[in-house]
Amino acid sequence: xxxxxxxxxxxxxxxxxxxxxxxxxxxxxxxxxxxxxxxxxxxxxxxxxxxxxxxxxxxxxxxxxxxxxxxxxxx
Amino acid sequence: xxxxxxxxxxxxxxxxxxxxxxxxxxxxxxxxxxxxxxxxxxxxxxxxxxxxxxxxxxxxxxxxxxxxxxxxxxxxxxxxxxxxxxxxxxxxxxxxxxxxxxxxxxxxxxxxxxxxxxxxxxxxxxxxxxxxxxxxxxxxxxxxxxxxxxxxxxxxxxxxxxxxxxxxxxxxxxxxxxxxxxxxxxxxxxxxxxxxxxxxxxxxxxxxxxxxxxxxxxxxxxxxxxxxxxxxxxxxxxxxxxxxxxxxx
Numbered sequence: 001x002x003x004x005x006x007x008x009x010x011x012x013x014x015x016x017x018x019x020x021x022x023x024x025x026x027x028x029x030x031x032x033x034x035x036x037x038x039x040x041x042x043x044x045x046x047x048x049x050x051x052x053x054x055x056x057x058x059x060x061x062x063x064x065x066x067x068x069x070x071x072x073x074x075x
Numbered sequence: 076x077x078x079x080x081x082x083x084x085x086x087x088x089x090x091x092x093x094x095x096x097x098x099x100x101x102x103x104x105x106x107x108x109x110x111x112x113x114x115x116x117x118x119x120x121x122x123x124x125x126x127x128x129x130x131x132x133x134x135x136x137x138x139x140x141x142x143x144x145x146x147x148x149x150x151x152x153x154x155x156x157x158x159x160x161x162x163x164x165x166x167x168x169x170x171x172x173x174x175x176x177x178x179x180x181x182x183x184x185x186x187x188x189x190x191x192x193x194x195x196x197x198x199x200x201x202x203x204x205x206x207x208x209x210x211x212x213x214x215x216x217x218x219x220x221x222x223x224x225x226x227x228x229x230x231x232x233x234x235x236x237x238x239x240x241x242x243x244x245x246x247x248x249x250x251x252x253x254x255x256x257x258x259x260x261x262x263x264x265x266x267x268x269x270x271x272x273x274x275x276x277x278x279x280x281x282x283x284x285x286x287x288x289x290x291x292x293x294x295x296x297x298x299x300x301x302x303x304x305x306x307x308x309x310x311x312x313x314x315x316x317x318x319x320x321x322x323x324x
Contacts (some may be wrong), residue, residue, distance in 0.1 A: 045268065046149075049145060049149070049310075052303065052306070052307065053310065053311075055305065056255065056307040056311070058198075059255075060251055060254070060255045060258075063255060063258035063259060063262065064254060064258070066258055066261075066262055067254060067258050068137075070261075
């Protein structure tokens, strides 16, 4: 395979693997938040804010991979 | 690749001063529009001044009071209320830029926040604010002492390593702020574009209902993402400021 082909392959793999890990992380995060909300509905506002913040950090990892894959594909 | 053309700025009025490129691009025009709209909506909403809000005043008042409750009452504390205008301005400016990017405007339509330079400048402004408030509250020596964590075992070995990590994380914070916002906006708008350009790729009208339907769903999701990303950028700025101004304990 030519080097350009490897770049395309790497771009696709990077975003795919990042989405895999991020999906698992986000699922755990939201699931635990829902557990907490069901147990103590009175703190659900605080939990929601914290969850959105956590999602932002987790999601950023997938987006870094997206940037890397853009760099690999469109250079 | 023609997909990336939609994410690149193009120059409308070329201006170069002593070799520094200060051209007016479509991103600049969109930021001006966003500034104007933020100013107009907030001024008109505030000028009505009804005791029982309705219409535009209702929307803006609920947003501002939500921001005040989250940023000031939960994170910064009432004594740091003077930071509220800065973080609220960040929120409204980013929100309007994000939402204006969803509207297809001929010649100048562009998501200003999908450009890494725009988000990078915002993040650098936040970075200087955070360092400034750290030096102002604790003095230069107290600011520098924050780089040495307390209660570390094996002091001689671990403290240099921890200092390097602290300095890296100092610069990683604004970098991740900028990249998060830019990448979120780029990715979301690119997905809408890909769904719509499927009609051209497949050269068939039969695919059009599906792709337009999917693009509509993504558009609704993008409105949500625009709100969330503006909120996340400003709440993270607030948290960094709160962290820098908090006293040692």
